[in-house]
């Protein structure tokens with residue numbers, strides 16, 4: 001792949017200086033500047049090629065610059081970029097219909113990110129509960145070690161102190177229980193509880209997969225106590241786990257589900273989906289977003305979703321590649337059982353827990369042209385595009401083996 005202008009080392013370090021000077025230091029980033037991507041690969045401004053097993057943190061489900069998504073964006077950009085939600089637009093209607101046709105949901109609200117989708121879900125749950133169960137119903141129970149976003153409400157919903165520190169006072173009305181513990185959840189329900197909000201699989205928390213029956217029992221508890229079940233599928237949705245939505249693995253449906261990350265195949269879009277009865281609590285004036293579901297992002301999301309759904313082939317492929325990846329990692333563990341503590345995953349959301357800090361490993365892989373990510377301190381998380389092939393998984397595992405062997 002040709003890159004027009006390959007920058008010199010001096011140019012790049014100057015750009016990195018500018019980055020340091022002009023960007024707020026909210027991220028600990030790798031010292032590379034990425035400029036171009038195709039499929040499973042991205043290229044830096046130094047011309048170096050990388051194999052991408054981060055996939056934009058589960059965003060680039062179809063790989064980089066998938067032609068169907070790119071063309072949909074180009075076409076829409078020429079036709080209409082934005083008009084506000086004072087008017088209807090065709091792509092938003094079509095996307096809502098598609099999402100409802102392929103999920104439990106009857107209605108959709110569109111926004112721009114995962115945190116915003118969860119904000120919408122939280123507001124909708126509170127409003128529904130006040131209307132149907134009384135003014136004292138406002139409390140939402142979430143899981144420890146969860147991740148729901150960085151806005152004040154969603155960082156409060158997030159059951160991890162490290163994300164909340166320094167931003168107190170947090171929002172009232174949240175309570176935390178250990179994940180995968182139905183009894184703890186049962187004990188936490190009070191006269192104020194209105195909803196339970198969970199990730200079907202805790203992704204940022206280190207790819208924590210609940211036991212087979214957990215969500216079924218949570219669903220039952222919610223029904224017995226008149227609580228809404230909100231599933232945060234921002235990371236697990238859009239085919240990632242080998243089903244279009246992760247709840248399909250567990251034989252239940254939520255009342256509200258949130259999506260973002262993979263939804264737009266790379267453009268910023270989020271959605272809160274709900275059943276008819278719950279969605280009815282949002283009326284004109286209840287909630288809004290200027291950019292939410294604008295023509296451009298909806299066109300990209302339609303192209304992404306339609307490509308994923310084509311004969312279900314990509315989702316099947318994702319499930320198969322996920323199994324292959326886990327198998328390869330299990331083989332690796334045979335030689336590195338001192339370093340590798342655990343391997344967990346569903347579809348192409350896979351975690352490799354190691355007995356040491358993951359950051360140096362991520363760095364060493366980067367130097368060898370491989371992008372991987374570490375979450376929860378010591379869990380290497382693989383969320384590659386769903387189009388990944390065996391040969392790329394083999395290459396990734398080879399690089400990882402070289403790095404672990406040092």
Ligand SMILES: *Cc1c(COP(=O)(O)O)cnc(C)c1O
Pocket residue numbers: 112113114115116118147148149150199203204232233234235236260261
């Ligand atoms: C990434 C993520 C979010 C936050 O999404 P943003 O788009 O960064 O606001 C929320 N929930 C889950 C499960 C996520 O993985």
